Structures are given as C-alpha cells and as structure tokens.
Amino acid sequence: xxxxxxxxxxxxxxxxxxxxxxxxxxxxxxxxxxxxxxxxxxxxxxxxxxxxxxxxxxxxxxxxxxxxxxxxxxxxxxxxxxxxxxxxxxxxxxxxxxxxxxxxxxxxxxxxxxxxxxxxxxxxxxxxxxxxxxxxxxxxxxxxxxxxxxxxx
Numbered sequence: 547x548x549x550x551x552x553x554x555x556x557x558x559x560x561x562x563x564x565x566x567x568x569x570x571x572x573x574x575x576x577x578x579x580x581x582x583x584x585x586x587x588x589x590x591x592x593x594x595x596x597x598x599x600x601x602x603x604x605x606x607x608x609x610x611x612x613x614x615x616x617x618x619x620x621x622x623x624x625x626x627x628x629x630x631x632x633x634x635x636x637x638x639x640x641x642x643x644x645x646x647x648x649x650x651x652x653x654x655x656x657x658x659x660x661x662x663x664x665x666x667x668x669x670x671x672x673x674x675x676x677x678x679x680x681x682x683x684x685x686x687x688x689x690x691x692x693x694x695x696x697x698x699x
Contacts, residue, residue: 547580547584547628548577548580548581549573549576549580549622549627551573553625553627554572554573554576556625556627557618557621557622557625557627558572560614560617560618560621561614561618562612562614569597569598569601570596570597570601570602570605574596574597574602575605576618577596578592578596578597578602578606579602579606579615580628581593581596589602589603
C-alpha cells in the first residue's frame, strides 16, 4: 500500500508547514509509515529506498504526538484513499496485565478468631521471647573485678 503523488496532493493540507531544509518529503515519510504498518516490521527494517529509518521514525513520532497522523488518516479514510481492515489482533504482556492471583501471589484471607479460644484448638506455633538476666555489667565479663570509682591509682 502506498500513496501516489496525486493522492498526496489531496491530503497535503493535513500536514504541518515544513520548517528548514527537509531531507525527506512528507510523501516519502507517509509511504514509509504505511510500509511499516502493512508489513508489521520494526523501524530498523525499513528498506533503504526510504532512507534513514531514524529520521523517518522521529518525524512520525512528532506527528503522532501533535495529532497530525490522526488528521491524515481521518482524511484518507473519508477520501477512500485507504481502507483499514483489521484481520488479527495481537496482545502481549505490555498491554494486558495479569491479576495478582494469576501470578502465584498469596491470597489474602480474613482471619476470624473463634469466640472461645478452646474451640480454635491448640496453636500451631507459640513464640516466647527470652528475657536477659539482670546481672551487672562487670559481672558479665569474666576475669574482671569491680572496683569503685576513684579508688584506683
């Protein structure tokens, strides 16, 4: 699918006014875009007849952000220059996110304690922290004796 120069003249008013020296005209960029859409290829795989892929990608990206592509494709559809037919749709993990339950995450359960602790049975695990003995700091060090302050040499 490509646009002829005569067809381009019918949609030329949709494009922004060119500023400075352009390496590629808008017709070539639109045909490169249509090639990428039709063949489902990456920008890097554009044939050499379209020129530098990065320059074309940069311009198409600017057009997409500015709303130019939307105007152009709407005009092309209304003039019947192209007709879009969706034959297949591909979805991957970048567009569809899995629910946390589907990823193996633990499910949140509501804990409902019973009215009587005996009805709940014996607990499966009990943690009792050990309290350290309350000994003086000097007694905890073996081989040292406590001397009163100021009593030394």
